[in-house]
Each structure stands twice: as structure tokens, then as C-alpha cells.
Amino acid sequence: AQTQLGDWAGGSGQAGWLDGQPREMITTVLDGLRATEGVSVQYARGADILTLEDDPNGRTFPDGQPRPPVVVPCAPDQQLIAEAVAAAEQSDVVVAVVGDRIELVGEGRSTATLELIGGQNALLDALIATGKPVVVILLASKPLVLPPSTAQAAAVIWAANPGMLGGQALAELLTGRIEPSGRLPISFARHVGQQPTYYNQIRGQHGDRYADLTQAPAWAFGQGLSYTTVEYADLALARTELGAGDDIVAEVTVSNTGDRPVRETVQVYVRDAVTSVSWADRELKVYRQVDLAPGESARVVLTLPVADCTIVDAAAIRRVEPGAFELLVGSSSRAEDLLAAGFEVR
Known part of the structure; x- marks a missing residue:
């Protein structure tokens, strides 16, 4: 059995982020797993990510151009987490789909942090604490910082923006129908304060480490695993x-x-x-x-x-x-x- 978790299962940026991209044209990860023969799927939302508010300075700039809305992260919802944990405990494998939203990506939408927004970190911590094999799928347009608990995950897949049929591709990858062969074109930091973490730094630019953290990234440029060694x-x-x-x-x-x-x-x-x-x-x-x-x-x-x-x-x-x-x-x-x-x- 597979358990599909997270906001990316349905009503989120992947399924309704632009006019002309209706829901029926999108294959989410949940869709892809449900369409896979021999896989029984339970679903729990697990976490809310964000809500939007008008910018306190007004809806438009002085020249009349619209201001992007302000993102308000959702607090962890213990009821949603409990439902996800209950589903995980009844399953063989947990697929935790987390990431950013279109409101956090693009021009005028820079973020002060690289961490997962809303209740997603708390959700991952709780799922990994169950001891079940947890596969984390990260749908994100930038190299986000994942919580330390993901070091205990069975696998982490960065899917970036996988497109309209991304859910099908990820389901095929998860079930071994295709072999993972991608390599990271960027490095993923352990903490936002660790930046920059690009691999081709000038020698001696930052020394060997920070006082409280290694300089080595969580995942480095060029890194990527497969189902073999x-x-x-x-x-x-x-x-x-x-x-x-x-x-x-x-x-x-x-x-x-x-x-x-x-x-x-x-x-x-x-x-x-x-x-x-x-x-x-x-x-x-x-x-x-x-x-x-x-x-x-x-x-x-x-x-x-x-x-x-x-x-x-x-x-x-x-x-x-x-x-x-x-x-x-x-x-x-x-x-x-x-x-x-x-x-x-x-």
C-alpha cells in the first residue's frame, strides 16, 4: 500500500495555478499512484501550506501595477497530522509530497527563508517518527531546506516542476518501472544561512566550515542516486x-x-x-x-x-x-x- 500525503495531492499550484491549465488536464502524484496497477492508496492531506492577504501597502504600486499578495504560512494542524500518521501506520510505504506553491515563485515573490512553508515540516517529522519507510517528494522551483528528520527518510526525490504528466512519471519512478537517472544542477543547503553552497566556489572564500555548521551542502551539484550502486x-x-x-x-x-x-x-x-x-x-x-x-x-x-x-x-x-x-x-x-x-x- 502507498500513502499519498500533502497539499500537492490535489488543490494546489500544480492543479490550478494558471488559466488554461484545468484540473482535468493535470496528473498529480496521487492520480499517478491511483492509476498504477497493484497499488492500494490511502490519502491524507497532512498539512496546510499558506493563505494570502493583500499587501499592507495596498493592492497596487504607485504606478498602478498590481502588488503580489502577502503570504501567511499556515500553522501546523495537529488533527491533519494525526490523520496522516494514522494512515501511515496502516501502510507499507509513505509517500510524502511537499514543496512550494506558485505564490512563492517568480518575479516579486522572493522569500526570506528556504524552509518548507506552513505545517509541512511538522508533518514530515511526525511521519518519519512512525518508523515507516518514507519517500519524500519535493515539488519545488528552488532548492529548499528540508528538516533534519529527512536524513532518516528512505529516499528524497526532487521533482522540480514536473509538468502536466509529472504525477505519472513520479508513480512510474516510485514503483520501479523506470530507473532514476537525474543529477542535481544545483546544490541544496542544510540551512538558509549556509548560502552560498554552489560547488565551484573560490578556494578559501568561506573557510572550511561555520562555527555551528559544516559548509558541505545537504545534497551537492551533480549528486543523484538510482536503484543500484x-x-x-x-x-x-x-x-x-x-x-x-x-x-x-x-x-x-x-x-x-x-x-x-x-x-x-x-x-x-x-x-x-x-x-x-x-x-x-x-x-x-x-x-x-x-x-x-x-x-x-x-x-x-x-x-x-x-x-x-x-x-x-x-x-x-x-x-x-x-x-x-x-x-x-x-x-x-x-x-x-x-x-x-x-x-x-x-
């Missing part, structure tokens, strides 16, 4: 001394060590060890996607022009500086996910 080994360069007009040619062994097929995104980053100006610690330069059957290994060849390993110098000229570099290859931008091999540019 993948290992990287034996990174090797064809040549370690190169000129500015040469190509970097590397090979790495990528192995599917699980029992499901996988489409793995092999990511290639470059670190310029010593630069004449402050520069990013590492930058994504190229990637390759490799399909592997269960138990299969492949020797993946990666090619990158040295001409792409540039910085912008003090004279605002983009160029390759001679010296020591590192090629970093792995499954995400996290240092612990990357193998390294050094090379020299003459």
Missing part, C-alpha cells in the same frame, strides 16, 4: 605532460555493483592547482552517460581539450596558465566522490 576505479591518463593545444585523454572503470540496470553520469572536473588570480576549486568540464546492466563494468574513455582548462586573469583575458592541474572524475561534485589524476600543462 555504482563504483569508480582505476582512473588513468594517457599522458601527464600536455601543451595548450592538446587533448586530455583519460580512462576510468565504472561498475554497476547492484542488481538493477543504471544510466550513470560520469562527471569530469578540473582543478587548476596554482593560479595567478583567485579561482574556483574545481569546475565541471564534461560528462558522459553510460548504460550498465547489473554486474557490468565498462572502461570509459573521457576526452577534454586542454584549451577548456582556462581562467580569467588579472587583465580579464581568458587563457590556460601553464602549471599543475588535476583531473577529477566521479559521480558528483563532492570531493569524496571523485578520483584524481594529476597532469602538467607546459
Whole structure:
């Protein structure tokens, strides 16, 4: 059995956010799961998100343009949470669908926090406390901060804005009919005060950590899991001394060590060890996607022009500086996910 929770199951931004997008044209996550053969679904709303009020300064700006309404977060509703917990305790798996609303997205709708609005954090805390496997689906247009309890979730899926048939796609993903293969194009912070958390920061820009929190994001650029496990080994360069007009040619062994097929995104980053100006610690330069059957290994060849390993110098000229570099290859931008091999540019 699956339990579908959250405002995104029905009357929310996904189902009625623009004229011309009527409800009958939208497949929500709840719709997608209910249409899946062999799945029994209970539904509980679980949380309210927000209400809207007129801006205290008036409905329009001095030039007559409309002001966006003011968002008022809803307080956690203990009755809604209790109903959701009761449904969860009767189920095998909990699917908790949370996120933002169209009123929190777009021009004139910046938010002071990245946390889930309304009763959603309290809902997640209560569901995860049941001990049932909880899959958190985040439908959000920006990298929101999830509560610490989600570290105990069985999985977290960022669906962004999945479109009119997003619920069908998510149901197929949840039930194993398709393999998850996406990779994060942004990093997700642990706390709004941790920003910025983009991966290609200038070395030494923020030190190693905050006094009360690591600098490492909750989920990093390039990160993403599947229903199997993948290992990287034996990174090797064809040549370690190169000129500015040469190509970097590397090979790495990528192995599917699980029992499901996988489409793995092999990511290639470059670190310029010593630069004449402050520069990013590492930058994504190229990637390759490799399909592997269960138990299969492949020797993946990666090619990158040295001409792409540039910085912008003090004279605002983009160029390759001679010296020591590192090629970093792995499954995400996290240092612990990357193998390294050094090379020299003459």
C-alpha cells in the first residue's frame, strides 16, 4: 500500500495555478499512484501550506501595477497530522509530497527563508517518527531546506516542476518501472544561512566550515542516486605532460555493483592547482552517460581539450596558465566522490 500525503495531492499550484491549465488536464502524484496497477492508496492531506492577504501597502504600486499578495504560512494542524500518521501506520510505504506553491515563485515573490512553508515540516517529522519507510517528494522551483528528520527518510526525490504528466512519471519512478537517472544542477543547503553552497566556489572564500555548521551542502551539484550502486576505479591518463593545444585523454572503470540496470553520469572536473588570480576549486568540464546492466563494468574513455582548462586573469583575458592541474572524475561534485589524476600543462 502507498500513502499519498500533502497539499500537492490535489488543490494546489500544480492543479490550478494558471488559466488554461484545468484540473482535468493535470496528473498529480496521487492520480499517478491511483492509476498504477497493484497499488492500494490511502490519502491524507497532512498539512496546510499558506493563505494570502493583500499587501499592507495596498493592492497596487504607485504606478498602478498590481502588488503580489502577502503570504501567511499556515500553522501546523495537529488533527491533519494525526490523520496522516494514522494512515501511515496502516501502510507499507509513505509517500510524502511537499514543496512550494506558485505564490512563492517568480518575479516579486522572493522569500526570506528556504524552509518548507506552513505545517509541512511538522508533518514530515511526525511521519518519519512512525518508523515507516518514507519517500519524500519535493515539488519545488528552488532548492529548499528540508528538516533534519529527512536524513532518516528512505529516499528524497526532487521533482522540480514536473509538468502536466509529472504525477505519472513520479508513480512510474516510485514503483520501479523506470530507473532514476537525474543529477542535481544545483546544490541544496542544510540551512538558509549556509548560502552560498554552489560547488565551484573560490578556494578559501568561506573557510572550511561555520562555527555551528559544516559548509558541505545537504545534497551537492551533480549528486543523484538510482536503484543500484555504482563504483569508480582505476582512473588513468594517457599522458601527464600536455601543451595548450592538446587533448586530455583519460580512462576510468565504472561498475554497476547492484542488481538493477543504471544510466550513470560520469562527471569530469578540473582543478587548476596554482593560479595567478583567485579561482574556483574545481569546475565541471564534461560528462558522459553510460548504460550498465547489473554486474557490468565498462572502461570509459573521457576526452577534454586542454584549451577548456582556462581562467580569467588579472587583465580579464581568458587563457590556460601553464602549471599543475588535476583531473577529477566521479559521480558528483563532492570531493569524496571523485578520483584524481594529476597532469602538467607546459
